[in-house]
Amino acid sequence: MKSVTEILGGAQILFGISFDVQDIFEDYLTEQHRAFLAMLRVIEEHLPAIGITYKGRGRKPHESQPMVRAFPAKSFFTIETTTDLLRRLKSDSSLRMICGFTQVPSASTFSRRLKLFSDHHIMEQTLYKMVRTYLAGRLVGHVSRDSTAIAAREAPVNKKKDVKPSHKPKRKRGRPRKDEIRPPKEPTRLRKQLSMSPAEAFRDLDTACAWGCKKNSQGNVQFWKGYKLHLDVTDVGIPVAAVVTGANVHDSQTAIPMEKLTERNITHLYSLMDSAYDASEIREYITARGRVALIDQNKRRNDSCHPMDPAGKKRFRIRSTVERSNSHLKDWLLPSKRMVRGYSKVTFCLMTGVVCLAAIKLLQYYILPVLEAAA
Numbered sequence: 001m002k003s004v005t006e007i008l009g010g011a012q013i014l015f016g017i018s019f020d021v022q023d024i025f026e027d028y029l030t031e032q033h034r035a036f037l038a039m040l041r042v043i044e045e046h047l048p049a050i051g052i053t054y055k056g057r058g059r060k061p062h063e064s065q066p067m068v069r070a071f072p073a074k075s076f077f078t079i080e081t082t083t084d085l086l087r088r089l090k091s092d093s094s095l096r097m098i099c100g101f102t103q104v105p106s107a108s109t110f111s112r113r114l115k116l117f118s119d120h121h122i123m124e125q126t127l128y129k130m131v132r133t134y135l136a137g138r139l140v141g142h143v144s145r146d147s148t149a150i151a152a153r154e155a156p157v158n159k160k161k162d163v164k165p166s167h168k169p170k171r172k173r174g175r176p177r178k179d180e181i182r183p184p185k186e187p188t189r190l191r192k193q194l195s196m197s198p199a200e201a202f203r204d205l206d207t208a209c210a211w212g213c214k215k216n217s218q219g220n221v222q223f224w225k226g227y228k229l230h231l232d233v234t235d236v237g238i239p240v241a242a243v244v245t246g247a248n249v250h251d252s253q254t255a256i257p258m259e260k261l262t263e264r265n266i267t268h269l270y271s272l273m274d275s276a277y278d279a280s281e282i283r284e285y286i287t288a289r290g291r292v293a294l295i296d297q298n299k300r301r302n303d304s305c306h307p308m309d310p311a312g313k314k315r316f317r318i319r320s321t322v323e324r325s326n327s328h329l330k331d332w333l334l335p336s337k338r339m340v341r342g343y344s345k346v347t348f349c350l351m352t353g354v355v356c357l358a359a360i361k362l363l364q365y366y367i368l369p370v371l372e373a374a375a
Contacts, residue, residue: 003065004041004098027094036076037098042359042367043072046129048122066100067113068122073099075352080335082110118344123351124242130358131240131265134366140234140268142315144322145258145277147251148330150244150350152226154209154341160223163213163248190281193256201257205245207343212247214276227343229326229350230254232262235318237325238361240265242354244347251276256285263289270294272319294319329353 007024021037022029029037047068052061070085073095079085089096089104096104117123176182193201213223228249232241241261243254255277262268270292273282278298286293294316297307308316333353340349 003044004037004069005045025094025097029094032077033094033098036073036095038363039076039356039359040069040072040098042130042362043126043355044069046126046133048120048125048129050117050120050122052116062105062109062113063100064113067105067110068117069099070101070110071114071117071348071352072356075333075335075349075356078332078335080337081339082107085110114340114345114348118348123348123355127239127242127351127355127358128265130355130362131238134362135234135238135240135266138266140240140266142235142270142272142318142321143232143240143262143266143268144272144319145230145232145255146274146319146322146326147228147230147254148326149212149214149222149224149247150227150229150338150346151224152209152338152341152346154226156210156225157206157208157246158210158248160211163211163223165213165221188281189253190256190279193253194281194285196257198257198261201260202243202245202254205249205253207244208246209341209343210246210248212249226338227346227350229329229354230258231322231325231354232258233322233325234266234268235321236361236365237321237328237357238365239325239354239358242351244343244350252279252282255279255282259286259289270315272316272322274319275299325357329357333357 021034050064050068052064070089073079073088074082074085077088077095079088086104086107089099089101189204192204196204209226211223211225212228213221216222224247226247228245228247228251230243230245230251231239233239241258243258243261245254251274255273259271259282268291271286271294273293273295275296275298278295283293283295294308294312296316333356334350338346338349340346
């Protein structure tokens, strides 16, 4: 099957340079359809090839390309369930034509393909290929890092009381007795991550659905059941790295592997994080790589950390970019309820939203300005 770009290119040859996209559609194209079509062209150029071989027995399988296009449509139009997506495809002929369906598959077929696509991590591959294509050779000033809560409809692996904040008991002070042998301290997870690859570090983190808690801006503790989406974005809000973990994983546990993941895709100067990432190992790694770590001071470390200078505080304001990106995702590109279960499927749905956000930002800041300048 031809890609969207190839189809539109052929239509341009047929109708002339100044043709309107509406000319190749029977029904009226709304602004949402046009925006989705532009976004899909960016995504589809970087999708990995996923095909199903026909072995000559039984009914021929549906093509993968229309179904891959349908999942960004589900995210872009904020469709919650697969059943609602099928209804939309059957009733919206323009969307059905954009995706490339001649016959809409069943819900069970979509479920099987969702499992296949999530196992192949096609959205993660698409995101990193997009980032390398458009940001390679560019110097990015700031990368902002943060996580956001993702609620899920699954049974958690822990209990709510397991993540409730509590004061740790004080250890026994003083030197050990003459006959007492204390075991040596094991290196912390952050210390181990300094010498681990990103894949090894992420495999060491919990990925199952769990209870999590965090303090909001008012200082109140909020609980939720599900996952966490960890995001790295540039100054203009382009996601350059995204990882999903269980809700019980502390933000600081993902900082070093995400920093390693981000530096593979782009070249940046500053890493901006809130007080949850205030740890000496994180600062040590970023500094050793020749970058500047701007991390908000945690109240528990008042005696050992120096506050930011005025220039650092001014730069740190850019960190609100990642908060706006998380809000954009949750308000416009992710359904309010996630009806799929399991880490791999939830990750695929979340990463689809992240890829859509990346395509929108690339269109806004890189592709359209170049086209307008060329015109």
